[in-house]
Amino acid sequence: MTPPTEAATLGLHTPTAARERPPASVYGPMAWMRANLFSGWLSTIVTLVLGYFVLQLLFGMVSWGVINAVWSVPIGANNLPDPTACRAVHGEGACWAAIGDKWHLILFGRYPFDEQWRPGICIVLFLGLYIVSAMRRFWRAELALIWLVTLIVIGLLMWGGVFGMPYVSQDTWGGLPITLILSTFGLAAAFPLAVLVALGRRSTKLPAVKLICVLYVELIRGVPLVGLLFMASVMLPLFLPAGSGNFDKLLRAQIAIILFAGAYVAEVVRGGLAALPKGQAEAADALGLSYWQKTMKIILPQALRLVIPPLVNTFIGFFKDTSLVVIIGIFDLLLSGKTAMADRTWQGTAPEIYGFMALIYFCFCYAMSSYSRGLEAKLSRSRNR
Amino acid sequence: MSASVDPRLLNPRVAPKRTMRLSWSDPKFRSILVQVAIIGLLLGFVGYLVHNTMQNLEIQHIATGFGYLNRQAGIPIAESLISYNPAVNTYGRAIFVGLLNTLKVAVLGIVLSTILGTLIGIGRLSRNWLIAKTTAVYVEAIRDIPVLLQLLLWYTLMQTLPQPRQSFHLGDIAYLSNRGLKLPILVWQDAHWWTLAAFVVGVIGTFAWNRRALKIRDETGEKPAIWPAALGLCVAFPVLIWGALGAPLEIELPKLTGFNFVGGGTISPEYFSLELGLVLYTAAYIAEIVRSGIQAVPQGQWEAAGALGLRQGQILREIVLPQAMRVIIPPMTSQYLNITKNSSLAVAIGYQDLVSISQTVLNQTGQAIEGVGIFMAVYLSISLSISLFMNWYNARIALTER
Known part of the structure; x- marks a missing residue:
């Protein structure tokens, strides 16, 4: 060599x-x-x-x-699945048969069995709504209309009572649709509130309004969501006029989530407003636009585009945080899963069911977070050019 | 005629006196009017709610006020840092026990998740492929699953641990079973208080010596070694005091008798799974903060420090981390706030923290507004103190611009 x-x-x-x-x-x-x-x-x-x-x-x-997993079990006497095979491998192998038997309950809660195609369609509609909102070509004012129509359709499907669909009381709603409803309706309702609060917090001419906005944001962000949900469940009924019936439990949770989301989204929007070059506002002033003209036509369209990636991240947080409604007894995905675990037939299959639910949450959150990362990279590329 | 002449025409340097006109087109008047209207609406709404609440409370025969805090509690509390007896102590003390339990979870959680998170964050930047990939998978998986689900899963797994008789054990020292983690404890005596005091004095002394050493380095360029002083003050001094007091040492080991353990210290399954879940979850977020903080320091800093002849560890400690800290501290503050707030998830797995005990008190007394008010106020003050401390720290390490 x-x-x-x-x-x-x-x-x-x-x-x-x-x-x-x-x-x-x-x-x-x-x-x-x-x-x-x-x-x-x-x-x-x-x-x-x-x-x-x-x-x-x-x-x-x-x-x-x-x-070592057991994927299915034979149907035993009295028409119930026979979990003997699962019991035999307990500790050494997973019992996926429990998921096969219980997935209806986990995904749809106690919604009437024959009508479960309705929440099924709702899940698909939610997914469609997310995908449409993720496409940049739909980022325009009409998107708000799409959201409104989709959310109304989802409400009609869930409640029914029209077009020959029997009425289903919201006491029996449950599972994944509840998780999606709480987070999506929460964001949709919190967004306008958050924009107003963010504008109020940056206001220089209205010190009293600014003070109210600062108090709202800091108070909400200083306490845990559990406390807020808890407060909503015990205090909202007291706020209603005496003797006007009781306050729906789901609505109470939804109000707490909207108030919670409003404060966090307001901070995200405020970040977008602060990131916008000052010249934009000054140029609008120089053109003689009024405050609302300036805000609606110049500031917000640009600022809101800037905040889409952090907004997606905030939404991932809400999506995960809706699981906290378990604590006040709302039938979301987590609680319906816990109900499934309580079935005596499938005793000891909690890890499998938790794993299944974790997978559902993971798929949603992972999809959203990789989308947000990709978007951030794309936006910063076009900005840096 | 002269009265109608604009004063600016006579003397251009004098600005016209601003008077507020009572007209919608005057911005100042308009802003006052708008604010009065908004505050009026808000006060009206709040007043309406208060009115309804008062009526509802009257119907339910609930007296308002904080008098109930002095009544006997009767709530059994499994874990408490201070002595508590449900037959004697008051609701006020029960809530205070809950607050201490919350702080116990939060403070230890902050320390542990900072250590674990920093290690994982540095691990993600490792040149070792296996470390980088394992930590990346960990961060991604943990962040995309709700923390409550993780806590419940840990708690379930804790409960599937074997009975005390078949527990996993490390010799005769520690036992892990479905009753929690059993550890030996030191039987606390008066001499230990003095030893602890000596240790605190030692730590303060070390800090003072460190400051002096830094000053000497600034003046002469030579930094005196710190470790001999640290060793002497923090280890030798307390040991000396302890020895002088007769070196009392009595360790109580957990012992299996019958179906359960006697003696020793216990970490309950509830506390263990709560702390474990919170630390693992928050560490994933802290790891991302640390990673992006280090990556935010320009590569040129590493290269310039290398050119000066510093070693890798020195570069990280002396050059990169101090700069990364400025990026790291603000988001780190919000993670500390998050772990404190997330400790309220204790209620889901039966650890008796502030929210959990408040909830029990509230159910027993019906004092909803006072109960909610107390824990909201407590969380706000905890959040505020953490923010203030971190802002102070951030200001201290901020870049001093000339």
């Missing part, structure tokens, strides 16, 4: 160096492993220890969730 020339050691581009294949020490899987897994003694130790635990975890998950 000839010793490398001086040019080759320096990495210079010589004709000989170009013809030779790179040595195995800088190219190929072995070299990659050396550079990325075993680059020093510390790195080697960490790789080995961490690798051992990661592999253990993976093997454990696969053997529990796939190899």
Whole structure:
């Protein structure tokens, strides 16, 4: 073997160096492993220890969730599924048969079984609404109209009572539609409120209004959502005129979520207003536009575009936070899952059902967060150009 | 005639006196009018709600006021940092116990999640592929699942742990079973208070020495070593005091008798799963904050420090982290607030924190407004104190611009 020339050691581009294949020490899987897994003694130790635990975890998950899992069970006497096979593998294998038996309850709660196609369509409508809102070509004033129409249709489908659909009281609503309704209606109703509060908080001419907005935002952001939900459930009924009947539980939770969301979204919108160059407002003033003309035609269209990525992140937060309504006994996805676990037939399948629900939440949140990341990258690219 | 002449024509330097006209087209008058109208509406609405509430309370025969706080509570509380006896103590003390339980979760949670989060955040930037990928998967998975679901899952898993008789154990020292984690505890004696006091004095002394060392470095360029002083003040000094007081040491081990444990300290399954869930969840967010903070420091800083001959660890400690801190602190504050607020999820797994105990008190006494008012006020003051402290810290480390 000839010793490398001086040019080759320096990495210079010589004709000989170009013809030779790179040595195995800088190219190929072995070299990659050396550079990325075993680059020093510390790195080697960490790789080995961490690798051992990661592999253990993976093997454990696969053997529990796939190899030893029970996917379906035979129907036993009295027409109920027979969970003996699940009991036999308890602790060593997952019992996915429980999900197969209980997914109606988990997804739709106690909604009447024959009418469950309605909340099913609602879930699809919600997904459609999210996808349409995610497309930049729909980012215009008409989007608000699309939201309004879709939300009305969803309300009609859930309640029924028209077009031959029997009426379904909201006491029996449950599962994923409740989670979607609380978060989506919450955001839709909180958004106009939040824009007003954000504008009020930046107002220089109306100090009293500014003070009210600051108090609202800071008070809400200073207390936990659990406290707020709890307050809504015990205090809202007291606010109604005496003897005017009781306040619907779902509506109470929805009001608490709207007030909560309003404060957080207001801060996001305020960030967008602050990020807008001052010249925009000054130019609008110079043109002689009134405050509302300036705000509606110049400031908001630009500021709201800026805040879409952080708004999506805030929405992911609300989507997860709606699970807190469990605490005041609203039948959302989490509580209907917990109800499914309480079934004596499927005793001990809580980890499987939690896993199933975690997967649903994960799919929604992961889709939204990767969308938000992509959007942020795209927007900052066009801004930096 | 002269009365109608604009004073600006006579003396252009004198600005016309601004008088407010009682007209909609006068901006000043308009703003006052708008504000009066808005406040009037708001007060009217609040007044209406208060009126309704008063009527409703009267119908339900509930007297308002905080007198109930002095009544005997009768609420059993499983975990308490101070002595509490439901047969003797008052509602006020029960709520205070709840507050201490909340603070216990929050303070330890903040410390642990900061440590774990920083490690994971640095791990995501590691050149080791396995570390970078594992931490990335961890962060992504944890952040996309509601924290309440995670808490409930941890709690369920805690309950599926074996009975005390078959518990996982580390020799005769620690036991993990469905009754929680059993650990040996030190039997506390008066001498330990003095040792603790000596330790606190030692820590303060070390800080003072560190300041002096930094001053010497600024003057001479040579930094005196800190570790001998730290070792002497924080370790040797307390040990000396402890030895002088007779070195009392009595450790109580948990013992399995019958179906349960006797003696030793307990970390209850409720507290354990709550703290574990909150720390794992918040650490994922802190990791992202730390990562973006470090990435926000320009690459040139690393290169310039390397050119000066600093080692990697020194560069991270002396050059990069101080600059990254300015980006890290504000979002970190909101994570600290979040972990404090999320500790109220305790109510879902039966750990008796402030909200949980307030809820029980409220159900027993019917004093809804006072009960809600108390815990709202407490959370607001906790949030406010954390914000103030972090703002002070942020101002302290902020870049001093010339």
